[in-house]
Every structure is written in C-alpha cells, then in structure tokens.
Amino acid sequence: MKSRWRDAEAKSLTSRYAQQGIAADLALRVYTSRLLGQDPKLVLHGGGNTSVKMRMPDLLGEETEVLCVKGSGWDMAEIEPAGLPAVRLKPLLQMKTRTHLSDEDIVRLQRANLLDPSAPNPSVETLLHAFLPGKFIDHTHATAVLSLTDQPEGEKLCREVYGGRLGLVPYIMPGFDLAKKAARVFESDPAVEGLVLLKHGIFTFGDSAQQAYERMIAAVTAAEERLARGRRTFSAAILPKRLAPAAEIAPILRGACGLKDDKVEGAWRRLICEFRSGPEVLHYVNGKELSRYSQLGVVTPDHTIRTKNLPMLLPAPDAANMAQFRKDVHEAAKTFIDRYKAYFTSHNARIEPKKRPLDPLPRVALVPGVGLFGLGRSKKDARIAADIAENAIAVITDAESIGRFESLPEKDLFAMEYWSLEQAKLGKETEKPLQGQVALITGAAGAIGAAVARAFKAAGAELSLLDKDTAAVEKLAQSLGGLAVTCDVTDGESVSTAFARTAEIFGGVDIAVSNAGAAWQGDIAELEDDVLRQSFELNFFAHQRVAQAAVRMMRAQGMGGCLLFNVSKQAVNPGPEFGPYGMPKAATLLLMRQYALECGKDGIRANGVNADRVRGGLLTKEMIAARAKARGLNEADYMRGNLLGREVTAEDVAAAFLYHATALKTTGDITTVDGGNVAAALR
Numbered sequence: 001m002k003s004r005w006r007d008a009e010a011k012s013l014t015s016r017y018a019q020q021g022i023a024a025d026l027a028l029r030v031y032t033s034r035l036l037g038q039d040p041k042l043v044l045h046g047g048g049n050t051s052v053k054m055r056m057p058d059l060l061g062e063e064t065e066v067l068c069v070k071g072s073g074w075d076m077a078e079i080e081p082a083g084l085p086a087v088r089l090k091p092l093l094q095m096k097t098r099t100h101l102s103d104e105d106i107v108r109l110q111r112a113n114l115l116d117p118s119a120p121n122p123s124v125e126t127l128l129h130a131f132l133p134g135k136f137i138d139h140t141h142a143t144a145v146l147s148l149t150d151q152p153e154g155e156k157l158c159r160e161v162y163g164g165r166l167g168l169v170p171y172i173m174p175g176f177d178l179a180k181k182a183a184r185v186f187e188s189d190p191a192v193e194g195l196v197l198l199k200h201g202i203f204t205f206g207d208s209a210q211q212a213y214e215r216m217i218a219a220v221t222a223a224e225e226r227l228a229r230g231r232r233t234f235s236a237a238i239l240p241k242r243l244a245p246a247a248e249i250a251p252i253l254r255g256a257c258g259l260k261d262d263k264v265e266g267a268w269r270r271l272i273c274e275f276r277s278g279p280e281v282l283h284y285v286n287g288k289e290l291s292r293y294s295q296l297g298v299v300t301p302d303h304t305i306r307t308k309n310l311p312m313l314l315p316a317p318d319a320a321n322m323a324q325f326r327k328d329v330h331e332a333a334k335t336f337i338d339r340y341k342a343y344f345t346s347h348n349a350r351i352e353p354k355k356r357p358l359d360p361l362p363r364v365a366l367v368p369g370v371g372l373f374g375l376g377r378s379k380k381d382a383r384i385a386a387d388i389a390e391n392a393i394a395v396i397t398d399a400e401s402i403g404r405f406e407s408l409p410e411k412d413l414f415a416m417e418y419w420s421l422e423q424a425k426l427g428k429e430t431e432k433p434l435q436g437q438v439a440l441i442t443g444a445a446g447a448i449g450a451a452v453a454r455a456f457k458a459a460g461a462e463l464s465l466l467d468k469d470t471a472a473v474e475k476l477a478q479s480l481g482g483l484a485v486t487c488d489v490t491d492g493e494s495v496s497t498a499f500a501r502t503a504e505i506f507g508g509v510d511i512a513v514s515n516a517g518a519a520w521q522g523d524i525a526e527l528e529d530d531v532l533r534q535s536f537e538l539n540f541f542a543h544q545r546v547a548q549a550a551v552r553m554m555r556a557q558g559m560g561g562c563l564l565f566n567v568s569k570q571a572v573n574p575g576p577e578f579g580p581y582g583m584p585k586a587a588t589l590l591l592m593r594q595y596a597l598e599c600g601k602d603g604i605r606a607n608g609v610n611a612d613r614v615r616g617g618l619l620t621k622e623m624i625a626a627r628a629k630a631r632g633l634n635e636a637d638y639m640r641g642n643l644l645g646r647e648v649t650a651e652d653v654a655a656a657f658l659y660h661a662t663a664l665k666t667t668g669d670i671t672t673v674d675g676g677n678v679a680a681a682l683r
C-alpha cells in the first residue's frame, strides 16, 4: 500500500482552513482522515476513526485541552472539521480511574464535555483515543491486517510481521474495558507505534498527522507483504454447465427474502438487491469449501450491523432446472430465518436488559457460479452490504491463502449486533410507505411520468425509469436517483431487456406504471388503418406487453404487486376526431380489468387513472392554443374547463397513482382526475 500523503495538498488544505480560523493540527487531521477514508482497503462505510489532541478555546474563549475525535455519522472519506467534535480531555482521562463505566454513561459523559453542545456524538471508540497518549491517532479495519489476525494463529502471525513495533490487544468489545486494556498494553511498552486489536483492526499513533498516517500505511504494507507469500487458492466446485443469469436469479431471491407483514394483510417487508461479480468474487463463491469458510462469521465485528454474522448460501442456479433452484432458494431462506431467530432467542436469554429482535432476513447471498447479492431495505443499504461482503471475501481469501480464517465466538458478535451504540449508527428514521419497493415507470421522461417518479421517490420507492428519449430519462435519473433505461415499449425485446436490467439492478419489480402513450387524431370515417394500428400498438399493445413482463416477474417473486395504467377519459367519454386515441385506451381499460380478474389470486392488483387535459402530457402548447381557440376560450379558461373550474396538473395524476400503489385492498378500479366531467364519469 502506497502513502498518498502529498505535502502540497496538505499545505493547501491547511491554508484554506486557516482562513476559516481552523488550526493547522485540525486541518491536517481532516486531511489524513480523508486519505484513510478514501481507501476501501482501510475503511468502509463509517468504520474506523481518528483523533487529535490539541488546545482550542471553549465557548467562553478559554484555552482548553481537547480531544477532537471522529463524530458518529460522519464518513471519513469526506470528513470536515465539524465531523471531529472537540471533547474536553481532562474529564475523559479522569474516567480511567473507574473500574466500571456503562456504555450509556460513557455517551452521557462525552456529550456533557463537548465544547459545542450541538456537535455530533463522539465516536464509540473515543475513550480508547483519550487513554492513549499519541497526539494523532488513526484507527482502521484494514483488510490486510484482518487477514493476519482473523486466524487461530493470528497473534503469532502479528508478532512475526510486526515484532515489537505494534502492541497486541486481545479481542474485547469496544467500550470502557477495551479502552483500559489498550492503554495497559501500550503502557507495558510505550515504544510501540501502534496497536493491533486482534480480530478487530489496527491503531497507529504519531506526533504529527503524517507520522500516524505513514505508520498505518507501513503496518498495512507489512501485512500485505506477508500475505503475498501465501499461495493457497480455493479449489473449485463442479458447477452446472449452463447457469442462470443474475436477472433471473434476483426475483427468486428477493421473493424468498420477503416477509409477509403480520399486521397489514397484503403488505410485505421487501428487500432491494445489489449484485456483484468479478474474478475475486467468483473464485470465492465457486470454491469447493465455500460452505465452510463462508459460514464462520464476520471479519470485524462492526460489520454485523450491515451484513449480519453470516451470508446466506445458495446452490448454483442450473439454467436447465430453475424450478428446483427456486425451491432450494426458498428452503435456504427459511433455514436462514429460523436459525437467526434461534440465535437471537438463545443469546437474548442470557443478557439483561432484553433486546428487541431485528428482522431475521439475510443481508448477503452467495451464489456459486454467479456472484453475490447484497440485500437491504434500500438500494443504498444493499450497496453497503455488498461492499462489506466483497471486503469480507478479500479478507477471508487472503487469510485462507496463508492459514485458516477464524472469526469471533457467536456471543461476541451478538453483543456487537445488539449493542445499543452500534444500533444507533443505523438511524431511527420511520420508514416510508413504498420503502423496499421497486417501481418501473414507462414514459418516465414525460410530464406525468416524471411527476409519478418524483411522487414515488418521495414515498421511498426505488425507480426504474424507462423512456424512448435517452438523454431526457438519464437526466431525470440523475436528478432523482434511479436507473435510466432507454426503452421503446412498442418493441417486445426492448421491454424484456428493460425488465431484465431492472431485475439485475434492484432485484425485481413491485409496481409497474404503464404510462407511455401518445395521441393520434383523425376522422374515424376517413381514417387510414395504419394510423389506428400505430395507436393501438402504443396505446394498447405496449400496455399489454409491459403488464405481461411485470406479472411474470411479480409471479417469480411471489410477493404480489401492482399494475398501474395511464388510461384516459377518452376511454369512456370519446371526443370528436380522438377515435384513434380513445379506442385503444378503451381496450386498455378492459385490459386493466382482465389483469385484476386473473391476477388477484397472486396478490397482484391492477388499477388505472383517467386523467384529462394535463399540460405537458398529451397536450402540447400548440394543441392547447388550437383547442382553446376552437372553443373561443383563452388558454387558462380552456385548461379549467371542468366542474370544479380547476386546472389538473401532472402532480394531481401522480397523487392518484401513488394512492393506488398503496391501496392494498383495491383492484380493478379507475380513478378519474379531470376536475369533474359528468360525461366522463364511470358508470
């Protein structure tokens, strides 16, 4: 591992912060914290922390000895001075004389001694930083160091690699006891440059930010060099000749890992997937002994809150026998869930106070021949789980190349998973109504499509945005977050590719909003067949094609689902010369009912929205001007030509779709959003 310290960068950051009145020590603390945080081989997703001991004025202007230590919730990769709250050092050091201090008391004492009362909570490892005398202290969960220590021979290997340069601290859960033990190990040999916390990570200290950082890089490099001498690779298992692709596996996996809601009939707790593959992942998941080395536990304890202790192991998906694979996946998920519940019950029985169980669903699934899936309640959480799983693969592969991977006893991992301070890292936001659901929207770049996308995003859904207009849909995906897919809904292959891509990225589809459409006009008595056929292609057959692809995926998942159709008031209240548009829309209304009729048994609902006169929808500026003129009205009056005298917006239409996406007891229904028009009312 190479040092990324650059004098010029350090200097320019220091002078930039100096203008904001930030001391050089703190600026350099920010600089090397970022260097550490930006390397996934050192620090992943909130793991690791850093500190500096310095003097700064308190709120009354009095110079005070403080520890600036990483605050909870800050990511080291992009930390700012505000992410290193200052805690008075003296009271922290006074705690060293205590024999016992609870986690809650530590948090309280730390908060009480913050210079700025509005600062974030200091890291859960603050006392450890305080009790060690180094001015700058860096702590990471470096991959290479974990590969060395996560072994039955870990201690011996560390001695061999580090000699007396680093002190060795046996595994103790973070908190008061670990801080005291680490201080004792240091005091027994104050010449050490750092400490290895066995099966946890590494600390280095220095008089300067650069020294602590360079010592970290040197220690990790030494571990890497030792690992490079390892030769052993995993011998490969025999796999089926033809393997199913991730897009076909994901909906099955997602369905098996969905939990029926006990309280709300028809509701599910769904997870989102993140697929990963590549040579390292495949070497690992294809190994003959995968069921041994993958089932030993996490590589460093704070990973448990993201991935649970163990990944779920699936069989290789034989493309020739997917029915069997499906059965096996459901079996594996059931076993995983049962085991997790048993694990919780047995460990919870022996501790006080009692904990509340987390959901028992897996967060990582390993698929021989294919790769791995991270699972989470959002795409972001799924990505974090997948990152950590890939990191674990690197640690375990290297550990096994020179010895045997070993994790911690289950009771230590339970203590970490259910540690109140770790749980706090996950946040306590209440979940949104469409959390965990994937919504696919056709014609997403249009006015109504984009409004639906915004409404569904705000409700917590993950978005797969389909549109013919590549640039427009990419722009929308960029602004909202989500997948942009160029798709022509009149082309069967284009539609199936879009669904496969959605499954590959999110794991499946729960809500399909079949929205794409366009208006054709013409005197019905004089109309060319071609015009009518074209309109039927987009305004009827495309809806059928999208609904069919959606239902296939929803059935593969087995968690119900929701089909939504953008119909039109034309379906029930034809307008003159709008025949080519209204007729296929009338057929689409019946299509919706047919799906409601035939898919109710699968828990799949089908509903539609009849909207009228929406700006930017089918109505272009020119059309509005022409129609208003034809009726002798100004544009505003034309747009408000309904019973309520109110203009209908794309957001009003989106609100109706959102209602249907959450109305678990409604199917076969049309909601009219037209400001009131008795002639268009459904009878």
Ligand SMILES: [Zn+2]
Pocket (backbone or CB within 6 Å): 048, 125, 139, 140, 141, 200, 201
């Ligand atoms: Zn740590």
